[in-house]
Amino acid sequence: MREQVFTTRITELLGIRHPILCGGLQWLADARYVAAVVNAGAMGFITCLSFPGDPERFRREVRLCRELTEGKPFGVSVSIGRRPDIVEILTPMLDVIVEEKVPFVETSGNNPGWLLPRLKDAGCTVIHKVPAVRYAVSAERLGVDAVTVISSEAGGHGGQYMVSQIVQGPLAADTLRVPLVLGGGMGDGRHLVSTLAMGADAMMLGSRMVVAEEIWAHGDYKNHVTQIDELGTRVVMSSFGKQHRVLANPTAQTVSEMEAAGVSDFNSYRGLLAGELVRNAYQGGDWSQGLIDMGPAGVFARRVEPVEAIIDSIIDQAVLALDSLKAATGQVCAQAVA
Known part of the structure; x- marks a missing residue:
């Protein structure tokens, strides 16, 4: 595992070494994958709706993750769909989250207002994921602890506005007060540096991670x-x-x-x-x-390798990008003095 290079509001909020979140991947983000992410110094989220109608299986997955991380904290992803019975579907999952004392919850989809009081009362840190800055503002008003803003480059449902990251990232940083994560099109250490340069506190990986050895896909x-x-x-x-x-x-x-x-x-x-x-x-x-x-960002997934190797390579790339910036900045400063 690489040493810590960056300290941000997200690394401090979640107690992680690297400002990297690996978002919930439907069916793929299980205990083994999430534990590998956490053990590599980032933060991962078990997708609770990978176990629809089976909260006890979800509970077993949470307990397995706790065992594999040797007690290090991890997260759970809760997608709030539009189907009319979503409250009935998610309530047993929330029971597990609260009873098992899962510290970090990533919410996404519809307004999380109805489940926030219970999660906050249980001491959970809640990060709400949205596809546009206007929704991030609403989530901030609801009292979430942090916000992830995904862009048009994100895999899956990117929302109706489809604004690119290069535009949406700085706008989100200028608008929000809570810690900010950016996702969509991220897959390289240079993206991590650009994310921080845009004013965010971490980047989120999704498609980049599907080739990890710990992902159970064929x-x-x-x-x-x-x-x-x-x-x-x-x-x-x-x-x-x-x-x-x-x-x-x-x-x-x-x-x-x-x-x-x-x-x-x-x-x-x-x-x-x-x-x-x-x-x-x-x-x-x-x-x-x-x-x-x-x-x-799947284009950056050039080989099947362990999660830790992926995270380490991203940190190494980020350090090289920083070195390039330092060299360029030195030249600019020297010219200015001359």
Whole structure:
């Protein structure tokens, strides 16, 4: 594990060595992966909705993570969907979070106001993830401890506004008072330096991490990700206002062609949108099926390797980027004096 190079409000808030958060990955962010992230000096989040309807399995995963981290704190990701029974679905998961004394919770999706009092009363630190600065302001008013703002480069659902990170990052830093994390398109140590330079306190990784050895997905899927280029993703479902950035595969191509042809009946797409196709892709390695969340940062996932090696390489790259900046700044200062 690399020594601490950066101290920010996020490293202090979460008690971590590096200002790097690895966001909840549906089905993939289990105890072993999250423990590897924590043991590498960053912060990870078990995705509670990977265990829908089975809170006791979720509890076992939380306990396993605690064992694998040897008691070091870790987080849980809670996605607040729009379905009418979401409160009933999430309440048993919140019970586990509170009873197991999970210290860090990443919330996302809809307004977290209804669950914040219970989490805060339990002593949880809550980081709410949003796709636009206006939502971050609302979350700050609700009393969350920190905010993650993702950009149009993020894999999965990037929100309706789809503002790029280079614009949204500085705007968020200028607007918010709470600690700020930036996500979307991040996959390199130079991104970490640029994140801090934009005024944020940490960067979030998602797509970059799917090739980690500790991710349980099939090797064929991981190997395919190591081969994609910067054009390896596409945005679909824009015609429904549900922008979804996914791996460019035959399913995504079919959806794009249907949208281009003006197919407006949502039911016509349901078979292509089934989450089970994505789960099968992870399990069996057939990456051609399903809308598989993937951001362009997947291009930086050039090899399958342990989580710690990924985090270490990002810190090494960040140090090199800092050295380059110092050299450039020295030249500028020398010219100014002359």
